[in-house]
Amino acid sequence: MYRSFEDPEETAWWFRLWTGNPEADGREYRFFGKNGGGGYAGLWLVREGRPPHEQPVVYFESEGEVLVVAPDLGSFLWLLAQGVGPHEALGWGEAAGPDPRIAGIAERHAPGGRRPPEEILDRARAEFPHFEEGVQALCR
Numbered sequence: 001m002y003r004s005f006e007d008p009e010e011t012a013w014w015f016r017l018w019t020g021n022p023e024a025d026g027r028e029y030r031f032f033g034k035n036g037g038g039g040y041a042g043l044w045l046v047r048e049g050r051p052p053h054e055q056p057v058v059y060f061e062s063e064g065e066v067l068v069v070a071p072d073l074g075s076f077l078w079l080l081a082q083g084v085g086p087h088e089a090l091g092w093g094e095a096a097g098p099d100p101r102i103a104g105i106a107e108r109h110a111p112g113g114r115r116p117p118e119e120i121l122d123r124a125r126a127e128f129p130h131f132e133e134g135v136q137a138l139c140r
Contacts, residue, residue, distance in 0.1 A: 068124040
């Protein structure tokens with residue numbers, strides 16, 4: 001996790017590289033984390049006029065997979081608290097199991113938001129069913 005959102009110029013550079021599209025700048029994303037394999041997690045600023053914590057969390061995998069992981073930041077925290085990160089959400093691994101430390105963070109920032117991981121993932125995918133198609137349309 002980064003201490004702050006990635007610099008927009010860095011995001012633009014990476015997004016152009018990832019999509020192969022020199023005109024794509026990724027301005028609608030605020031990335032806050034990167035894993036060891038090169039995958040990026042961030043907010044997709046699709047809900048106009050809404051604060052960052054109410055925006056969906058998305059994941060761009062280094063091999064080209066993309067996914068709306070959670071409908072908002074609080075739901076993402078609850079996924080992590082239950083041991084489900086972006087790789088597990090893609091079906092690439094088993095949940096690590098509950099993490100009481102992250103559960104405490106989730107409870108502070110999204111009290112009462114705990115739901116089963118499948119429900120969080122299903123809600124995100126149902127609300128944004130065309131996310132992957134939209135991103136793939138930018139790729140060259």
